[in-house]
Amino acid sequence: MADVIKMATREAYGKALVELGAINDKVVVLDADLAAATKTGMFKKAYPDRFIDTGISESNMMGVAAGLSTTGYTVFASTFAMFAAGRAFEQVRNSIGYPHLNVKIGATHAGISVGEDGASHQCCEDIGIMRTIPGMTIINPADPVEARAAVLAAADYEGPVYMRFGRLAVPCIFGDDYKFEWGKAVTIKEGKDVTICATGLLVNEAIEAEKILAAEGIDAEIINVHTIKPLDAETICASAAKTGCVVTAEEHNIIGGLGSAVCEAICENGVAAPVVRLGVNDKFGKSGPAVELLHIFGLDAAGIVEKAKQAISMKK
Amino acid sequence: MDAVLKKSLKITACKARMGIIEGVYNAKSGHPGGSLSCVDIITYLYFNEMNVNPKDDKNPDRDRFVLSKGHAAPALYAVLALKGFFPQEWIKTLRKSDSKLQGHPSIQYTPGVDMSTGSLGQGISAACGMALGAKLSGKDYRVYTVLGDGEIQEGQVWEAAMYAPAKGLDNLVAVVDNNNLQIDGTCEEVNSVYPIKEKFEAFGWNVIEINAHCFDQIDDAFKAAKECKGKPTLILAKSLKGKGVSFMEDECGWHGTAPNQEQYEQAMAELTAALKELEA
Numbered sequence: 140m141a142d143v144i145k146m147a148t149r150e151a152y153g154k155a156l157v158e159l160g161a162i163n164d165k166v167v168v169l170d171a172d173l174a175a176a177t178k179t180g181m182f183k184k185a186y187p188d189r190f191i192d193t194g195i196s197e198s199n200m201m202g203v204a205a206g207l208s209t210t211g212y213t214v215f216a217s218t219f220a221m222f223a224a225g226r227a228f229e230q231v232r233n234s235i236g237y238p239h240l241n242v243k244i245g246a247t248h249a250g251i252s253v254g255e256d257g258a259s260h261q262c263c264e265d266i267g268i269m270r271t272i273p274g275m276t277i278i279n280p281a282d283p284v285e286a287r288a289a290v291l292a293a294a295d296y297e298g299p300v301y302m303r304f305g306r307l308a309v310p311c312i313f314g315d316d317y318k319f320e321w322g323k324a325v326t327i328k329e330g331k332d333v334t335i336c337a338t339g340l341l342v343n344e345a346i347e348a349e350k351i352l353a354a355e356g357i358d359a360e361i362i363n364v365h366t367i368k369p370l371d372a373e374t375i376c377a378s379a380a381k382t383g384c385v386v387t388a389e390e391h392n393i394i395g396g397l398g399s400a401v402c403e404a405i406c407e408n409g410v411a412a413p414v415v416r417l418g419v420n421d422k423f424g425k426s427g428p429a430v431e432l433l434h435i436f437g438l439d440a441a442g443i444v445e446k447a448k449q450a451i452s453m454k455k
Numbered sequence: 456m457d458a459v460l461k462k463s464l465k466i467t468a469c470k471a472r473m474g475i476i477e478g479v480y481n482a483k484s485g486h487p488g489g490s491l492s493c494v495d496i497i498t499y500l501y502f503n504e505m506n507v508n509p510k511d512d513k514n515p516d517r518d519r520f521v522l523s524k525g526h527a528a529p530a531l532y533a534v535l536a537l538k539g540f541f542p543q544e545w546i547k548t549l550r551k552s553d554s555k556l557q558g559h560p561s562i563q564y565t566p567g568v569d570m571s572t573g574s575l576g577q578g579i580s581a582a583c584g585m586a587l588g589a590k591l592s593g594k595d596y597r598v599y600t601v602l603g604d605g606e607i608q609e610g611q612v613w614e615a616a617m618y619a620p621a622k623g624l625d626n627l628v629a630v631v632d633n634n635n636l637q638i639d640g641t642c643e644e645v646n647s648v649y650p651i652k653e654k655f656e657a658f659g660w661n662v663i664e665i666n667a668h669c670f671d672q673i674d675d676a677f678k679a680a681k682e683c684k685g686k687p688t689l690i691l692a693k694s695l696k697g698k699g700v701s702f703m704e705d706e707c708g709w710h711g712t713a714p715n716q717e718q719y720e721q722a723m724a725e726l727t728a729a730l731k732e733l734e735a
Contacts, residue, residue, distance in 0.1 A: 189591070196614035196617070202615065203587060204584060205570070206588070207591075208584070211592070230577055238563060
C-alpha cells in the first residue's frame with residue numbers, strides 16, 4: 140500500500156494563495172503577525188507587494204480588509220480562528236458581513252487539533268459565531284485537495300467567505316480530479332442504515348468508521364459537508380429520509396456548528412430521523428499532542444462508530 | 456479663502472443643518488448634536504475638496520469618505536442630498552422602515568455612501584484599507600474619515616492610528632470632531648481622551664488643529680494635508696456640539712434626542728434667519 144500523503148489544510152491554503160497570486164493580480168493577502176503559522180508567508184515570499192502585515196491587531200485587519208475590498212481587490216485576511224471569529228467578530232459582522240464585502244477570511248488553527256497551545260487558542264465556536272452573520276459563507280475543507288479547491292472557488296465568488304483550516308497534517312482523501320462544488324455536500328459513500336455527516340478532519344475519520352461499521356454489517360452513508368453555510372439541506376435530508384438516522388461529526392462545539400445546522404435542516408424539513416451529534420461536547424479544549432487530544436475528546440473513527448450505533452438504536 | 460466660495464460654503468452648510476433638523480425631527484430619533492458639530496467639515500469635503508460625481512458614484516478613481524462616527528449620518532445625508540446623490544425628499548424618510556436612509560450609513564441602501572459604519576472605531580480601519588487600495592493600484596485618489604472624540608476611546612482607533620503612519624498612508628486624512636461631549640458627559644469626565652494632538656503625533660501623524668466651524672481654517676488644513684508626504688494627517692477640529700441651533704449648543708442631552716414640534720420650529724426659524732442673513 141502506497142504511503143498516504145499528509146498535509147495540513149493551512150499548508151494547502153498557503154499554496155493555493157500562491158497559485159491564485161499568479162493568475163489574479165487583484166488578490167491581496169493580509170495577516171496579523173502569524174504569516175509563518177497561517178502559511179500566508181508563502182504568498183508573502185512570492186508576492187511581497189501584495190502582502191500586508193497589519194501586526195497583532197485583528198480588529199484593524201478586518202477593517203482594512205473591508206475598506207481595501209471596496210477598491211476592487213479580492214482580499215484574503217488571515218489569522219487564527221480564535222481571533223478571526225472571536226476577537227474580530229464584530230468587525231467581521233459590521234465591516235464585512237453587513238456591507239457584504241468581498242473579503243475571504245482564512246481562519247487557521249481551528250479546533251482542538253491546535254494541540255499543545257491549549258484551550259486559549261483552540262477555537263471550537265467559530266462556525267457557530269460565523270453562521271449567525273447573514274450572507275456569510277462558511278467552508279470547512281476535509282483535506283488539502285479540497286482546501287485548495289475551496290480557496291480557488293472562494294476567489295471567484297463575490298462576497299464574504301469564512302474558510303476554516305487546521306494546523307494538523309491530515310491525509311489526502313481526494314484525488315487531483317476532485318471537483319469542488321460551492322455549497323454542495325459530497326456523498327462519499329452511499330449506504331442505507333445510517334447517515335454520517337462529517338466536516339473538516341472528521342471526514343477522514345468517518346471514512347475509517349464506515350469500514351469498521353461495514354465489518355459489523357452496518358451500511359453507512361458518508362456525506363462530506365464542506366460548505367456549512369449555505370447548508371446543502373437537500374442532500375442531507377434526502378439521505379436522512381433514506382437511512383432513518385443521522386450522526387454529525389465535527390471538530391467544533393456540538394452547539395452551533397454542523398450538528399446544529401443539520402438538526403435545523405432535518406426538523407424544518409419534517410424528516411423523521413434522530414440526529415446524534417459528535418463534537419467537542421460543550422467543553423474547552425486543553426494542551427496535549429493533537430492526535431492524542433482528538434482521541435481523548437472522542438473525535439475519531441471509534442467515536443463515530445459509537446454514535447452511529449446509538450443513532451441506529453434510536454430509530455423508530 | 457476666496458470670499459465668494461466661503462459664502463457659498465456657509466450657505467450650503469446652513470442648508471445642511473436644516474436637513475439634519477428636518478431628518479431627525481421626522482424620524483423622531485437620531486443624533487442632531489454630533490451631526491451639527493461636524494457638518495461644516497463634511498460640507499467642505501463634498502463641495503470643495505473631494506473629487507466625487509453624484510452621477511458616477513462608483514467611479515473607481517473617486518475620492519472616498521468614511522463617516523467613522525456613523526451616528527452623524529443625518530449630516531452626511533443632508534450633504535449628499537444637497538450634492539445631488541439622491542432627492543432632497545429622502546431626508547424626511549430618515550430611519551423609517553421603507554427608507555433608503557438607515558439610522559447609520561449603509562452602502563447597501565444609500566447612493567454616495569462609501570462605507571457602512573455605526574459601530575464606533577471601525578470606520579477609520581476601513582478608510583485605511585481604502586487608502587491602501589490607492590497605494591497598491593498607484594492611483595492618486597484620497598480618503599477622508601471623520602471620527603468623534605469619544606470614539607477614540609475605542610481600542611481599534613489606536614490599532615488604525617498605529618497602522619496608517621507605519622504604512623505611509625499620506626493619502627488619508629482623519630478628522631477628530633472634538634466637541635468634547637459624549638453620551639455620559641464630557642470627554643474628561645467619562646474617560647479622558649486628552650491630549651489628542653500629542654497622542655496622534657506620538658503615533659506618527661501630521662496633526663493640524665483648527666476651529667471646526669471656520670472655513671478659512673478648514674481650507675488651510677486640508678490644503679496642508681495634501682502637502683504632507685509620507686504620513687497621514689489628523690485634523691483635530693475643535694467644535695461645538697449642536698452648532699447653529701442655539702438651544703442645542705454645547706448640550707450633552709442633544710447627543711441622541713430628536714426635537715419636538717416646538718423645538719423643531721424654533722430650530723428651523725433660527726436656521727432660516729441665518730440663511731437669509733448669509734444670502735443677503
